[in-house]
Amino acid sequence: MEHPMKFHVPKMSCGHCTAAIQKGIKAKDPTAEVTTELETRNVLVTSRLAQADVQQAILDAGYEATAA
Numbered sequence: 001m002e003h004p005m006k007f008h009v010p011k012m013s014c015g016h017c018t019a020a021i022q023k024g025i026k027a028k029d030p031t032a033e034v035t036t037e038l039e040t041r042n043v044l045v046t047s048r049l050a051q052a053d054v055q056q057a058i059l060d061a062g063y064e065a066t067a068a
Helices: 015-028 051-060
Strands: 003-008 033-037 042-047
Touching: 003 051, 015 033, 015 042, 015 051, 042 051
Parallel strands: none
Antiparallel strands: 003 042, 033 042
């Protein structure tokens, strides 16, 4: 079952950052819906993965994230 999640990624500051985060999440769940908001530095994700797994995917992409 898919569920929505929101993360705050303080060091996400450009298009490269958002692309890396999206790629990292989609590598673990190709069907995930990922929306990045540079102004607020938030990432909105709808995925079948657990929140901890999505957070780890963001970390694996090189960015610390906290649940928002």
